[in-house]
Amino acid sequence: MAETEVIKLTWGGQETAANIAEALLRRAIVEIVLPPGMHHALFRRLYPDADAAEPEEVDVDGGVELIATLATLDSLQAIAGLAGPLTRSGHRLHLRSPSPVLSLIPPQMA
Numbered sequence: 001m002a003e004t005e006v007i008k009l010t011w012g013g014q015e016t017a018a019n020i021a022e023a024l025l026r027r028a029i030v031e032i033v034l035p036p037g038m039h040h041a042l043f044r045r046l047y048p049d050a051d052a053a054e055p056e057e058v059d060v061d062g063g064v065e066l067i068a069t070l071a072t073l074d075s076l077q078a079i080a081g082l083a084g085p086l087t088r089s090g091h092r093l094h095l096r097s098p099s100p101v102l103s104l105i106p107p108q109m110a
Contacts, residue, residue, distance in 0.1 A: 004029055005028040006029045006030075007030050008033070009031070009032050010032075011075075013075075017078045017079060017082055020085075024089040028106065029109065034101065035100075036099060038097075042058055057098070058100070060096075062092070064087055066095065070095075089107075090107035
């Protein structure tokens with residue numbers, strides 16, 4: 001069985017989103033490194049009712065609904081354009097942080 005290609009990208013807005021759409025067509029694993037300063041905003045958006053005393057750790061799986069949530073953050077608005085390509089490709093998402101990384105995992109690895 002052939003190894004699945006892993007493509008690592010650093011988030012840079014619309015240009016990165018275009019590269020991601022292309023990688024999805026290749027059925028690759030895509031790892032997108034998000035700006036480190038986004039950790040707190042991601043945590044608060046995903047866990048708005050979290051206890052302030054708890055450690056801020058993000059570990060969440062999702063699909064296009066996660067893309068929709070992430071796109072509500074100012075610096076990630078361009079990610080909204082990936083909803084269609086993600087739906088067509090069948091990739092699932094995994095977001096972990098601190099040191100935020102959004103992984104797009106192809107259906108053959110589900």
